[in-house]
Amino acid sequence: MSRFELDARRMLCPMPVIKTQNKVKELAEGDILAVVCTDPGALSDIPAWARINGHTILGHEENDDELTITVRVGG
């Protein structure tokens, strides 16, 4: 299991979702990806994407204007 970070700052939805999806394709089951974004829309889109495609949201953190959403690849 490895930990990765994805910079999706200043991208507007659905770009953070597309970047997350494409990054996750390169990762292995169980890997953790922290997506850092600034579009609050990602907070509904990334979890929706994860539910649909069988990934797990471990949580999210907000500080200042940044939002970090943590995804575990797979269930």
Place this chain on the structure above:
Amino acid sequence: MAKQHKAVALISGGLDSLLAVRVLQEQGIEVEGINFYTGFCVEGHTHAIRNHDKDKQKRNNALWAAEQLGIKLHIVDVIEEYKDVLLNPKHGYGANMNPCLDCKIFMVSKAVEWVKEHHKEGFDFIITGEVIGQRPMSQRKEVMPIVAGESGADDILLRPLCAKNLAPTKPELEGWVDREKLYDFHGRNRKPQMALAKQFGFTDYASPAGGCCFLTDKNYSDKLVDLWEGRGSREYEMDDIMLLKVGRHLRPKPEFKMIIARDAGESKYLEGYRKQFVTIQVISHNGPLSMVDGKIQTEDYELAAGIVARYGQGRDAEEVKVEISVPGQDVQTLNIKPLSIEQVLEEWHV
């Protein structure tokens, strides 16, 4: 055991694609969705920018539709490839800058590529939510075979909502799907779709007024054409597409345009462009951030600053102090008198 046939569905997030998928799921077909992001899609964007949109429920309708259907959704970034569709549409534009027919052909052809790439996983045909006669340009009966032919999909393109009005396709001929259980919807009347939605228990679905993208919007198209004319070139980047949705746009001179934020959310968004563009802001009073797109000469600073000041709280003051920041240069300040309403000419508004 008979092979499990799989289809990939073009998902826009609207009701039609939702129904088309459910109709096939009822027949035991396994479906996955594909959604193409051209940069102009109605989904997302602006709600993240403007203040008053912040509290609205945010949802990406394509993802929402996929979740309702219990299918996977692949979102594909086609921003670069789409440029050629928008700039050189063989079949021309619709009422605005929307190249709907070429767009449909392009998207179906991308789906054909996807099916080829995923053939091993059992994908063998494509479905769309198209309904004959529903859209003036891209869904007339005569154009249905054009989309199938020019996209290279031919007989593997099935439109479950209007299949009975069209020649049978491979999935029907091969008996993968039962043609009798498909539909014959046509025309602009949406009642049959709404009835079917009710039957399937879909509520709260999206029904975008114009189309699936901003190119069907007159204001947006006007701004796009103005951008191209102003630059003398039809090149565009993702930032340009986004900026056309932000702020009020005024072109006081052919060589430059001003983008003036309408609220704090937009000001904050424009902040992100400070390093790339000349920005102008009143500092003696509260006021919006404004950005200059194009080439502005020093002698026009006063004019530009006067316009920006018109939209801030100092609009009636005798004099306001304005900060002009040019990337890579020291910030300059200027004392100017805001333009009056009459001085901001109607024809400047893009």
